[in-house]
Amino acid sequence: MGYIVDKEAAISESHELAKRAIVLDERNEYAHWGLGFIQLWRRKHELAVAELKRAIELNPNCSLAFGTLGTVLSYSGEPDESIKNNEIAIRLNPRDISIFFRYSGLAMAHFVSGRYSEAVQWARKCIHRKPIWRVGHAVLAASLAQLDLIEEAKAAVDNYLEIIPDETISRLRFLPFKNHTDACRLEEGLQKAGLPE
16 A cells, blocks of 8 residues: 555565465465556556456456456556446445445546546545545545646645645655556646645
8 A cells, every 4th residue: 555664575575475375276366366466566567457357257256356457457547447347346345345445446547537527526435435545635636636626636635644744746656557647647736736745
């Protein structure tokens, strides 16, 4: 979730453990889910998609795999496929206590597609469910700024910093965008909204 200090060491260790899990049980959907999830943070988007699709092939009812695939696809610059997979995850598990991840995935997908009004709606739903989840706040503030609703964007940043006081744009650069232009649009929105560098 971006809070660990030594991200590279954590990613490397997680990658090794996920590969080992698959060696131990190649037919375990959660092993493939884990490897797919960590491939995203290694910025191996195609490998992430392949592992998550394998998890779904093994268990077509695995809402976690559908939702994570949705997240990966949003960061991969495939927003419409992202939305489709997040919606499947929500239908499969509408009472998921971690549904805020699906909402932030939908918010990010709409942001990547340039549908900022829809991104705002999903980001607000995400924040309502999980006020401490930084991605919801970041997408909300950046989307409002991209809509030129600067006062609302600044208010969103004020709320963001109340909840995560030491947040900065540079701390969000860990987000695993495949396309540099998507990352730049998020940063540009956050700068306009007044989030510190």
